[in-house]
Amino acid sequence: MTTFTDYKGQQPAWCPGCGNYAILNVLKTVLVDLDVEPHQFTIVSGIGQGAKLPHYLKCNTFNGLHGRTLPVATGLRLANNNMLVIAVAGDGDCYGEGGNHLIHAIRRNVNVKLFVHNNQVYGLTKGQASPTTAPGTITMTQPFGSLSAQLNPLALAISLDCSFVARAFAGAAGLPFLKEIMKEAINHEGFTLIDILQNCVSFNKVNTFHWYKDRVYQLEKNYDPTDRVEAFRRSLEWGEKIPTGIFYRNEKASLEKNIPIIQDKPLVNQKFSLAETLEEISDFY
Amino acid sequence: MTTFTDYKGQQPAWCPGCGNYAILNVLKTVLVDLDVEPHQFTIVSGIGQGAKLPHYLKCNTFNGLHGRTLPVATGLRLANNNMLVIAVAGDGDCYGEGGNHLIHAIRRNVNVKLFVHNNQVYGLTKGQASPTTAPGTITMTQPFGSLSAQLNPLALAISLDCSFVARAFAGAAGLPFLKEIMKEAINHEGFTLIDILQNCVSFNKVNTFHWYKDRVYQLEKNYDPTDRVEAFRRSLEWGEKIPTGIFYRNEKASLEKNIPIIQDKPLVNQKFSLAETLEEISDFY
Amino acid sequence: MEYTIRIGGQAGQGLVVIGSCLAKYFSRSGFHVFSHQDYMSRIRGGHNYYQLRIADRPVRSSRDQIDILVAFDWETIEQHRQDLTEKGIIIYDAVACRQEISAHEFLNVPVTAIIDQMQVHKVMANSVIMGAVLGLMGLDLEPFNEIIGDFIHTETEDIINTNIAAAKTGLDYVANKFVGRFSFKKPGHGKKKQMLINGNQAIGLGALVSGCKFFAAYPMTPATGIMNYLAAKAKKHRLVVEQAEDEIAAINMALGASFAGVRAMTATSGGGFALMTEGLSLAGITETPVVIAEVQRPGPATGLPTRTEQSDLSFLLYGGHGEFPRLVFTPGTPEQAFYLTNKAFHLAEKFQIPVLIQSDQYLADSEWTFSDFATEKLFSEDFRLRGEQLKKTETYQRYAYSKSGISPLAIPGESNHLVVVDSDEHDEDGHIIEDAATRKNMVRKRFLQKLPLIREEIASPAFYGEKQPKNLLVCYGSCFGVVKEAMENLSKGHSIAMLHFSEVFPFPLPDKFDFVKLLAEATRIICIENNASSQFARLLRAETGLNCQIKINKYDGRPFTLDTLTGEIHDHLY
Amino acid sequence: MEYTIRIGGQAGQGLVVIGSCLAKYFSRSGFHVFSHQDYMSRIRGGHNYYQLRIADRPVRSSRDQIDILVAFDWETIEQHRQDLTEKGIIIYDAVACRQEISAHEFLNVPVTAIIDQMQVHKVMANSVIMGAVLGLMGLDLEPFNEIIGDFIHTETEDIINTNIAAAKTGLDYVANKFVGRFSFKKPGHGKKKQMLINGNQAIGLGALVSGCKFFAAYPMTPATGIMNYLAAKAKKHRLVVEQAEDEIAAINMALGASFAGVRAMTATSGGGFALMTEGLSLAGITETPVVIAEVQRPGPATGLPTRTEQSDLSFLLYGGHGEFPRLVFTPGTPEQAFYLTNKAFHLAEKFQIPVLIQSDQYLADSEWTFSDFATEKLFSEDFRLRGEQLKKTETYQRYAYSKSGISPLAIPGESNHLVVVDSDEHDEDGHIIEDAATRKNMVRKRFLQKLPLIREEIASPAFYGEKQPKNLLVCYGSCFGVVKEAMENLSKGHSIAMLHFSEVFPFPLPDKFDFVKLLAEATRIICIENNASSQFARLLRAETGLNCQIKINKYDGRPFTLDTLTGEIHDHLY
Ligand SMILES: Cc1ncc(C[n+]2csc(CCOP(=O)(O)OP(=O)(O)O)c2C)c(N)n1
Numbered sequence A, B: 001m002t003t004f005t006d007y008k009g010q011q012p013a014w015c016p017g018c019g020n021y022a023i024l025n026v027l028k029t030v031l032v033d034l035d036v037e038p039h040q041f042t043i044v045s046g047i048g049q050g051a052k053l054p055h056y057l058k059c060n061t062f063n064g065l066h067g068r069t070l071p072v073a074t075g076l077r078l079a080n081n082n083m084l085v086i087a088v089a090g091d092g093d094c095y096g097e098g099g100n101h102l103i104h105a106i107r108r109n110v111n112v113k114l115f116v117h118n119n120q121v122y123g124l125t126k127g128q129a130s131p132t133t134a135p136g137t138i139t140m141t142q143p144f145g146s147l148s149a150q151l152n153p154l155a156l157a158i159s160l161d162c163s164f165v166a167r168a169f170a171g172a173a174g175l176p177f178l179k180e181i182m183k184e185a186i187n188h189e190g191f192t193l194i195d196i197l198q199n200c201v202s203f204n205k206v207n208t209f210h211w212y213k214d215r216v217y218q219l220e221k222n223y224d225p226t227d228r229v230e231a232f233r234r235s236l237e238w239g240e241k242i243p244t245g246i247f248y249r250n251e252k253a254s255l256e257k258n259i260p261i262i263q264d265k266p267l268v269n270q271k272f273s274l275a276e277t278l279e280e281i282s283d284f285y
Numbered sequence C, D: 001m002e003y004t005i006r007i008g009g010q011a012g013q014g015l016v017v018i019g020s021c022l023a024k025y026f027s028r029s030g031f032h033v034f035s036h037q038d039y040m041s042r043i044r045g046g047h048n049y050y051q052l053r054i055a056d057r058p059v060r061s062s063r064d065q066i067d068i069l070v071a072f073d074w075e076t077i078e079q080h081r082q083d084l085t086e087k088g089i090i091i092y093d094a095v096a097c098r099q100e101i102s103a104h105e106f107l108n109v110p111v112t113a114i115i116d117q118m119q120v121h122k123v124m125a126n127s128v129i130m131g132a133v134l135g136l137m138g139l140d141l142e143p144f145n146e147i148i149g150d151f152i153h154t155e156t157e158d159i160i161n162t163n164i165a166a167a168k169t170g171l172d173y174v175a176n177k178f179v180g181r182f183s184f185k186k187p188g189h190g191k192k193k194q195m196l197i198n199g200n201q202a203i204g205l206g207a208l209v210s211g212c213k214f215f216a217a218y219p220m221t222p223a224t225g226i227m228n229y230l231a232a233k234a235k236k237h238r239l240v241v242e243q244a245e246d247e248i249a250a251i252n253m254a255l256g257a258s259f260a261g262v263r264a265m266t267a268t269s270g271g272g273f274a275l276m277t278e279g280l281s282l283a284g285i286t287e288t289p290v291v292i293a294e295v296q297r298p299g300p301a302t303g304l305p306t307r308t309e310q311s312d313l314s315f316l317l318y319g320g321h322g323e324f325p326r327l328v329f330t331p332g333t334p335e336q337a338f339y340l341t342n343k344a345f346h347l348a349e350k351f352q353i354p355v356l357i358q359s360d361q362y363l364a365d366s367e368w369t370f371s372d373f374a375t376e377k378l379f380s381e382d383f384r385l386r387g388e389q390l391k392k393t394e395t396y397q398r399y400a401y402s403k404s405g406i407s408p409l410a411i412p413g414e415s416n417h418l419v420v421v422d423s424d425e426h427d428e429d430g431h432i433i434e435d436a437a438t439r440k441n442m443v444r445k446r447f448l449q450k451l452p453l454i455r456e457e458i459a460s461p462a463f464y465g466e467k468q469p470k471n472l473l474v475c476y477g478s479c480f481g482v483v484k485e486a487m488e489n490l491s492k493g494h495s496i497a498m499l500h501f502s503e504v505f506p507f508p509l510p511d512k513f514d515f516v517k518l519l520a521e522a523t524r525i526i527c528i529e530n531n532a533s534s535q536f537a538r539l540l541r542a543e544t545g546l547n548c549q550i551k552i553n554k555y556d557g558r559p560f561t562l563d564t565l566t567g568e569i570h571d572h573l574y
């Protein structure tokens, strides 16, 4: 049995009051409950405030490039499909710079757990609009206000038939729920997206902790997450009320399950035989 | 009044029987009907078979990089919002390499007409799986068959609230309909996506001309393209029957309309005053 | 007369407000200022500092020792105390630092108490501190009162007045302490104001006055300041500033806009530039003018996002596949950055090529003072084929062959001539070709014929010091200021001079000024670079065959400082 | 004895089937073969050709003149007729070419008629033609019958037999024509078979025998052949071959797989490499082993997608931001490509760095014959810290300092040691840092300390010819074969030798073999490159200060051919 303190990492460099602290702590409690030891999983992240998370936790870590979290996680899973792989990204990281990888990781249904720290802003670079920023928001680089429609990550994922699509809020009331969803995601076989609403005290003065708190609610107990069209309909709710929970799930085989040669053991544990490969030379005679 | 021959370009290098010929011809008839002179529009394309189209037409052309069609088209529109800009891309070009740009061009709602020549394969590079290739398809580079879910461009666009989303088939029966849709798209203010089913006689032996012909049908006359959830539901139809037509439209202001400084005249026609800019130096004293 | 002030504390405590406001105070008052910033990649906490050097003569670098240390926290005192000159003073608030120190160099300014007493918001602490600093230097609050509003982003009278009052309190508090310690002659108000500008602002301003109408970029430290500057001017000067989804989109948008007929630019740092290299190559084959500012930070990969290095030179020289002409400028001061940005737009359009301006975090964030920018020197020629002239052109081919290799650059849509550009190899009309003959002609047109003409536009390196030096210092880019001051320090008693390269590629020819001879005849060439592998020395050898016997490198993410560098050079002198 | 056969026609007419099947016929029969392909970026139509050179001694390049031209259409005759030797023959089908020519060198083989007569599918035409070619050379159908199946991708007996019959008909048809024109001694069946392999296959095979387990790439001509080869072997040898959504994903996937503990690779061409440069830099700072094959085509941008050039050398040497060690190999033959790919995996893992293998379309598609590959020379060491050895390691730090700069490379998950890698500057544990001291130490560890050790692994350039040559030819990569043959042609009557560089970066040291002295003492250095700007000559000067007096360049998208190059060199000889 692991304990909370087993996962104690570096001292976070986040601002006091940042929603990232809550996500970090919830993740630790999930790991304790699932009894995953630090060496049994890897967190892959990019660059951004949320992406610093693995340093503040004890785990195997690949803290790569801004936006490139998912390809790294995919390569890692294909080379070792026994490793639990969690991808941590920001909204700019994953929906902006890395948007193409999100689309295709979902299509692959690679068994990666993606947690997006969605603070609706570029935090680390000091407050530019992100794909999820409310239209009209004026920033240092959006002199006429953000002119693009707000990206709806849930609708996007559902349109791609993502096998697990959820939203949670990293706030006091929402934390037990976030924990529950994280557990579900980790236990789900296939690609899972959790869009986590996270307040940024320094740069997002619109979508504050209370802004979220006053709006979020949980999908009904009897909500059926297997109905794709209904899931899409619900994913469009955003405004006075913002639903949280598991919007859509779809039990289909993961990418790894479809690759015959890694069913007995992961690639990383497969012995290489020089002799066998040398036989290929005969083809050329 | 322009005539069909006014648009005669280079000799196409496409295979005999390729669906691209039909698309090229339909586009010419549309231009004739709309009486757009060759110098009054620009086709931006990337790299692929479909992307060679502008050379086979008479028009201003920016034949750029594989996958980068939409950013070029966006920059062009922002610099000259009087120019009709058509973007021509392949399914690999636009949904694969260029996926991120598609997402964000839709969010911007830049007034670009995107025509995707979707032959569900990488043609120019000789038959690898594209994002729209049927799962399981075995190719030279997909030894275990294509393992990714088939990308549904319509559902994706609808999830992003794209202002105009359509599908057409580049086959005899479908051609008048394709023409109609192209016209609608060009007359629509905002970003428009037409996913055009196009047969590739050389590399797509599954989705052949007849495969499409036997499946496509037109959305009902009374179909309401303003209902986003319904549009999503219909966009999921793919199999024995494949709907074509305008799935979704949404009359919202284009990106260009939201930029105050280009409302009187396009950027390219605005005079530059050195004197005025030099006044900015005083800020530094 | 010169003094160095360092303000240290945590991110978010207002160091930049104090530092930049003081810098402005002194430049307004006619002093020369040089400031540089040292900050972490975080928004709150940690340890940052802002350093200002003030003098009655031009200053171009930072000193190692400090005369006044403003400490927001105990860590600042611990980290920087040893850098104090023996006359130096540490201004601190015993409450904020959680201890009182009796040592002679400590001056406890009870900021917290003053704020409570005045019953004002605690941000006013910044003004109290500024007042204290000025008081300690025996100065008054003029022109503090004029400028404070700009730095706290307000025009509200009473907020400004409260700040002035707070500053006054701080000033009065120290007024009769350490009197005359910093005997400081404040120039009469006749004294001409100096302009104060940093590297990023200079590039932004340079773009603005060059008629840049379109700017697309993806935020990346330390380049974002350029975008911030231009975005702030967008409304007034009618620019379109677009934040792209990624750097690939940024450069392709710029190319689309340039194709349409407007002057376009993008800016980024190393990682973003990596993503732009394919687009750079596209600019090359399509002959589309574009200006790219690359503001370096230490790599590889994410590296040290908020710090400085000169480690991307080779990447800018050779980045992008295939062969095409490009220009690479490496300004050494905000003034050079301003003029070279203008020259970049000028030559990008004249030769229809990509032009790269390389800066770094040190130059980007450093403020320099200048009496003024001579604007008559600015280029403002329009090379586009447009309007009537275009309409009356009989036949038009985007890539028509010519002796110079330059083909007419028409505006699409303005006439019935078609503008066709292609990333594939193409013919004069811009259509795809595959034959050997056309390929050869196009490589010649686009590359080999233009190259010598482009090269003629390149200025010789700047030369300072003894005419026939035994010791010749070589540097490029942001090392200019510190190397020049070090050279001046060492010129007494040594045969020394320096060459600074701000237009590095194509490499300058020795025809106008034979710097190659100078190098060949020097007993010792000392190359000073803010990187680990002496990339400029490598370029120099590739171009001239000459080897730099001594290489001084710094690759810890920090800029060279005057005193250390002077010492280091001294150890190597012949 | 040597003959050159050129098969010309449209894309999709089966030129490659005929060409490669004939190549195999001759290599199987013990002849030496060199083939190269010239094709357009289209799937049907246009004009392509496939050229084979057959001899009883090793051949390494293509001739300008041809002995047998197989023409599928009239355009082929028009384009290539003038390249015929005076004894040369043109095999054509008057029906297909829509005209009959009486001229002596024309041999009308009524393929269409034969096919109709035999009432077989028209693809059999290929076999008829192959039969005719063999007949003309006075050869029989052995071993045609053994191999034809592989080339038409069938094992079905009667399809094979019909093809053999078709070939027989073609052979009989020409049997008594031009008898003895190509007096051809067919080696007895004792004669050892030769292996026939092209550059892409050699890199694929090299990866396979080096234990490459993960390959991710995005299709791009002319690199796709590497992916095709490995994908075909995926099932049998248990590789994961993943087609990425773009090149950025491809290299990042490879890094993820390598981090997990398997040997990983990607391949692309110039434009794709441009998109990988940020990931390359990531490999650099994270010290993650990875092998990247870059198969060049003429740029810039899309350029000429199916043709050849050596224009990305500088880009591979300096691509990627920041400073980190890398290796760049430029094989000159499929055999070198095979061994250097193996060496690439070996050194990538030994030093935990990215290793780049640069090829080009010419090398990728050219088939060479070799008696065999000596496999005992292959490296097969495993440098990973895994299993028991890892478990019993007391403390583990991914970036532990060491004299060599190399830190233990552990497999994550195999023990309770944590493996932490970071694209930010980091400490020995792999966690983000910002302090100057750690930064300095890490740059030393990962870059400065490893560099000299990596350099020791670099082989000297290959040297052929006169020991103290007046004329010294210099080349690298795919120019090897043609330069070597040209040098041999010119060696009679001239003081000439050549240096070929296949391991170009870090640049070889002159310690083992003093090629620098050799260059310095040569009267004339002649650098031969398949590009416009002599990128290798530039590297040579940057490394040695030496200047190549003569530069021979080719940048029309085609490879050098033996006769033309020989002449060109001859004009420059001292
Ligand atoms: C290629 C590249 N471009 C830009 C950056 C600069 N950058 C670092 S983080 C970031 C965005 C941060 O926003 P987000 O992903 O939402 O994370 P947050 O800080 O809000 O948690 C950017 C633009 C980078 N590191 N690399």
Ligand SMILES: Cc1ncc(C[n+]2csc(CCOP(=O)(O)OP(=O)(O)O)c2C)c(N)n1
Binding pocket: B047, B048, B049, B050, B051, B066, B089, B090, B091, B092, B093, B094, B117, B119, B121, B122, B123, B124, B125, B130, D218, D219, D220, D221, D247, D271, D272, D275, D302
């Ligand atoms: C950066 C880059 N990667 C890869 C390629 C090679 N490439 C050219 S076209 C193409 C895909 C073609 O497929 P699609 O876009 O569907 O067009 P189609 O040929 O099927 O019409 C690829 C991979 C390229 N030109 N540039």
Ligand code: SF4
Binding pocket: A013, A014, A015, A017, A018, A019, A020, A049, A050, A119, A123, A124, A199, A200, A201, A202, A203, C043, C044
């Ligand atoms: S800037 Fe925002 S996201 Fe970043 S640490 Fe501070 S509060 Fe959190």
Ligand code: SF4
Binding pocket: B013, B014, B015, B017, B018, B019, B020, B049, B050, B119, B123, B124, B199, B200, B201, B202, B203, D043, D044
């Ligand atoms: S390969 Fe396919 S898409 Fe390309 S031209 Fe031929 S038929 Fe058309």
Ligand SMILES: [Mg+2]
Binding pocket: A048, A090, A091, A092, A117, A118, A119, A120, A121, A122, A123, A130
């Ligand atoms: Mg964010």
Ligand SMILES: [Mg+2]
Binding pocket: B048, B090, B091, B092, B117, B118, B119, B120, B121, B122, B123, B130
């Ligand atoms: Mg396609």
